[in-house]
Amino acid sequence: MGKLKLFNGRVANQPKLPNHTCLLLASPRPGVHLLKPTMASMLEFRTPGFNPYAVKYSPYYDSRIAVATSANYGIVGNGRVFCLGLGPGGVQIEKTFDTNDSLYDLAWSEINENQMVVACGDGSIKLFDLGANDFPVMNFHEHKRETFSVCWNPVTKDNFLSSSWDGTVKIWSPTRTESLKTLPVGSCTYSAQFNPSNPALISTASSDSHIRVYDLRTPVSAKYHLTTTIPVHAPPATGAFLPNGQTFPAFPPAEILTHDWNKYNHGLVAAGGVDRVIRTFDVRNPSGGPLSLLRGHEYAVRRLAWSPHAADILISASYDMTVRVWTDGSTMPAAPHPGQPEPPVREGVQLGLMNRHTEFVTGVDWCLFGSGGWVASVGWDERVLLWDAHSLLRA
Amino acid sequence: MGAIDRLQSIGSQLSGAASASGGKSKLLEKNPDDIVVTACLRSAFTKGGKGGFKDTQASDLMAGVFQGLIERSKIDPKLVEDVCVGTVLAPGGGATEMRAAALVAGFPVTTSVRTLNRQCSSGLQACVDVANQIKAGMIEIGVGAGVESMSTNYGPQAVAEFSPLLESVPQAANCKVGMGQLSEKMAKDLKITRQAQDAFAAASYQKALQAQKDGLFKDEIHPLKAKYVDLKTDEEKEVIVDRDDGVRPGITVESLAKIRPAFDKEGTIHAGNASQISDGAAAVLLMKRSTAEKLGQTIIGKYVAASIVGVEPLLMGLGPWKAIPKVFELTGINKDDVDIFEINEAFASQCLWCANELGIPAEKINPKGGAIAFGHPLGCTGARQVSTLLYELKRTGKKIGVTSMCIGTGMGMAAVWVAE
Numbered sequence: 175m176g177k178l179k180l181f182n183g184r185v186a187n188q189p190k191l192p193n194h195t196c197l198l199l200a201s202p203r204p205g206v207h208l209l210k211p212t213m214a215s216m217l218e219f220r221t222p223g224f225n226p227y228a229v230k231y232s233p234y235y236d237s238r239i240a241v242a243t244s245a246n247y248g249i250v251g252n253g254r255v256f257c258l259g260l261g262p263g264g265v266q267i268e269k270t271f272d273t274n275d276s277l278y279d280l281a282w283s284e285i286n287e288n289q290m291v292v293a294c295g296d297g298s299i300k301l302f303d304l305g306a307n308d309f310p311v312m313n314f315h316e317h318k319r320e321t322f323s324v325c326w327n328p329v330t331k332d333n334f335l336s337s338s339w340d341g342t343v344k345i346w347s348p349t350r351t352e353s354l355k356t357l358p359v360g361s362c363t364y365s366a367q368f369n370p371s372n373p374a375l376i377s378t379a380s381s382d383s384h385i386r387v388y389d390l391r392t393p394v395s396a397k398y399h400l401t402t403t404i405p406v407h408a409p410p411a412t413g414a415f416l417p418n419g420q421t422f423p424a425f426p427p428a429e430i431l432t433h434d435w436n437k438y439n440h441g442l443v444a445a446g447g448v449d450r451v452i453r454t455f456d457v458r459n460p461s462g463g464p465l466s467l468l469r470g471h472e473y474a475v476r477r478l479a480w481s482p483h484a485a486d487i488l489i490s491a492s493y494d495m496t497v498r499v500w501t502d503g504s505t506m507p508a509a510p511h512p513g514q515p516e517p518p519v520r521e522g523v524q525l526g527l528m529n530r531h532t533e534f535v536t537g538v539d540w541c542l543f544g545s546g547g548w549v550a551s552v553g554w555d556e557r558v559l560l561w562d563a564h565s566l567l568r569a
Numbered sequence: 570m571g572a573i574d575r576l577q578s579i580g581s582q583l584s585g586a587a588s589a590s591g592g593k594s595k596l597l598e599k600n601p602d603d604i605v606v607t608a609c610l611r612s613a614f615t616k617g618g619k620g621g622f623k624d625t626q627a628s629d630l631m632a633g634v635f636q637g638l639i640e641r642s643k644i645d646p647k648l649v650e651d652v653c654v655g656t657v658l659a660p661g662g663g664a665t666e667m668r669a670a671a672l673v674a675g676f677p678v679t680t681s682v683r684t685l686n687r688q689c690s691s692g693l694q695a696c697v698d699v700a701n702q703i704k705a706g707m708i709e710i711g712v713g714a715g716v717e718s719m720s721t722n723y724g725p726q727a728v729a730e731f732s733p734l735l736e737s738v739p740q741a742a743n744c745k746v747g748m749g750q751l752s753e754k755m756a757k758d759l760k761i762t763r764q765a766q767d768a769f770a771a772a773s774y775q776k777a778l779q780a781q782k783d784g785l786f787k788d789e790i791h792p793l794k795a796k797y798v799d800l801k802t803d804e805e806k807e808v809i810v811d812r813d814d815g816v817r818p819g820i821t822v823e824s825l826a827k828i829r830p831a832f833d834k835e836g837t838i839h840a841g842n843a844s845q846i847s848d849g850a851a852a853v854l855l856m857k858r859s860t861a862e863k864l865g866q867t868i869i870g871k872y873v874a875a876s877i878v879g880v881e882p883l884l885m886g887l888g889p890w891k892a893i894p895k896v897f898e899l900t901g902i903n904k905d906d907v908d909i910f911e912i913n914e915a916f917a918s919q920c921l922w923c924a925n926e927l928g929i930p931a932e933k934i935n936p937k938g939g940a941i942a943f944g945h946p947l948g949c950t951g952a953r954q955v956s957t958l959l960y961e962l963k964r965t966g967k968k969i970g971v972t973s974m975c976i977g978t979g980m981g982m983a984a985v986w987v988a989e
Binding site for chain 2: 247248249250276295320339362424426427428429431447448449473474493
């Protein structure tokens with residue numbers, strides 16, 4: 175399978191090429207638009223009346239995608255989950271579920287290929303099963319404000335977490351309506367993630383400009399498993415004046431909207447938010463400051479995801495209506511000239527820019543399968559775009 | 570779960586990106602756990618040894634201002650859990666007198682009182698300490714205050730003889746160098762001309778005079794009755810003190826140019842371009858927004874954050890230049906977001922230098938004049954600036970203000986406030 179590595183040990187018996195590739199070779203059919211002008215090929219699906227907030231590829235099928243959407247831009251109104259299938263007939267709806275409040279995120283179950291959880295604006299989390307119509311099979315309602323992110327434990331697969339504007343993270347079993355554990359973060363928590371290799375490590379990104387790491391193996395004590403706090407805006411440990419003669423720019427604290435663990439280096443986290451900069455951190459050195467700065471977005475970074483296929487590649491979606499593909503620079507020679515000391519902060523490199531969305535881009539995800547470049551992006555323009563990031567790199 | 574909250578959230582995520590500051594819109598948000606000011610006022614400032622308060626003890630000044638605060642806010646004094654008074658020169662830190670003054674003013678025995686001394690920033694430090702106590706949940710409602718009777722307490726006894734140990738470390742020994750002496754040297758080293766200092770000082774007088782004429786101090790000054798012994802007749806009489814007597818007409822760059830330097834024959838600093846020695850008191854009532862709303866208190870402003878920094882003892886005048894950027898860092902705003910800076914005019918030289926280095930336009934600094942025009946009762950100034958700032962922001966329909974000052978022995982402090 176070439177570079178493809180399934181990071182959580184799942185056994186893959188999937189075709190070598192994802193179905194989209196086959197699909198693109200076929201002639202266009204109703205509902206599928208092949209877009210040619212600037213990119214080699216792109217599939218499109220519309221969600222009329224609903225503005226997408228998140229998109230996730232199924233971890234089980236390369237042909238299955240779920241999109242969490244909200245009416246009226248998630249400000250007031252209903253939510254709808256679209257479960258989409260890719261086949262010779264194009265991108266087709268396999269199932270939809272409606273909710274009474276906006277939806278902001280979703281996560282596929284890692285243990286049941288037909289199930290997913292969605293983060294709902296009323297503070298609930300709903301578990302939907304593709305085999306059941308209309309209603310969620312479970313409802314988890316403890317958050318007091320909007321649930322904003324959900325993440326399934328990729329290692330033990332028997333629990334998932336949620337984060338909320340109420341400033342807490344909750345860990346749930348899919349079989350119990352009461353949460354297993356609550357972690358107080360203290361401020362609006364836009365994103366929470368399990369570490370991809372260690373099921374006891376949970377990270378959060380919040381409005382107070384900090385990344386926190388909780389280790390469930392530590393005693394609860396006064397800090398509720400909190401082991402690491404990283405001020406995202408802070409300059410590197412070496413101070414504002416870098417040894418290479420440059421000055422590290424002063425960043426005021428800013429809301430962190432999204433973050434993700436690297437799939438190959440399990441101490442590495444990337445975070446992005448309102449100040450438009452994406453930074454990577456080594457959580458084992460929380461006061462060390464950022465390892466890399468990825469600058470280019472013109473508005474807040476709304477979502478980012480490390481590639482499951484390459485250690486240095488990540489993708490980001492922004493309010494500036496673009497999706498960008500980056501390398502964090504870790505695989506490039508660090509010093510501009512051989513022999514010089516390494517700069518303490520790397521500048522990442524933007525490898526490509528996808529500008530086909532016409533509204534805020536709110537969700538982006540990598541396909542786990544295939545040649546390693548397939549990406550789904552969604553935005554407030556009521557569109558789901560499926561495209562190959564490789565085509566950006568080649569351009 | 571409210572649509573408005575969701576809209577605001579998206580709005581601030583966007584505007585933060587657009588302005589690259591992120592801080593301002595956040596600063597203007599109103600949250601239940603904000604620390605708010607529901608009343609602030611001060612006494613008039615009068616000249617040390619000559620003015621209306623020359624025979625009034627600091628405790629009596631403070632008691633009068635506390636009474637004013639209770640009257641104006643209509644707060645039930647029983648609800649005030651702690652009072653902190655900044656005072657610099659009082660023997661014994663004034664701890665006993667201030668507790669007594671609070672009892673005189675009508676606070677019950679259950680209201681605790683303490684004093685503190687961080688030199689010229691004591692009044693601000695008192696407000697910040699009380700705000701932090703509220704933030705931490707230690708108390709619900711508190712008063713930050715400041716007072717100084719320089720008439721009764723100013724003099725050489727303010728600093729003890731330095732021990733040989735202190736004298737043996739140069740930087741430590743620098744801590745007792747006189748303010749005039751070190752400011753003179755600083756002005757010379759930083760090439761701040763007499764002309765520039767006099768122009769800044771004359772502007773302070775002229776702004777204060779105009780503000781006084783327009784009645785702009787009426788909101789912040791609480792008139793006090795005081796016993797006053799006439800200097801010529803020795804006759805004791807009771808007077809009502811309700812205006813700053815240091816403010817006087819006819820001060821221009823030319824008239825200041827005639828004054829002899831005070832500390833050095835060749836120097837640039839004189840009585841006309843340094844702060845006046847004065848008597849006065851000020852107080853600020855602080856609580857959480859949720860508490861204020863529950864009690865029906867009128868919210869006039871919000872405390873946001875404060876910074877404290879250290880600088881070279883001999884360059885103490887640079888304090889605001891270092892403290893203000895630090896408080897910007899804490900709050901995520903920049904100088905353009907701030908509408909008014911109240912920077913204490915200890916000396917025209919240092920205030921002017923700090924403003925120039927920070928790139929603050931002249932019209933944003935001390936729009937009603939400063940300590941050069943109406944005086945600097947050391948412990949009081951920090952609390953006084955809160956009243957001066959919030960009422961001026963309100964009058965002009967502006968929002969964000971900074972108070973700051975340099976501190977003897979080499980420190981600086983700054984705080985961000987929002988008028989509502």
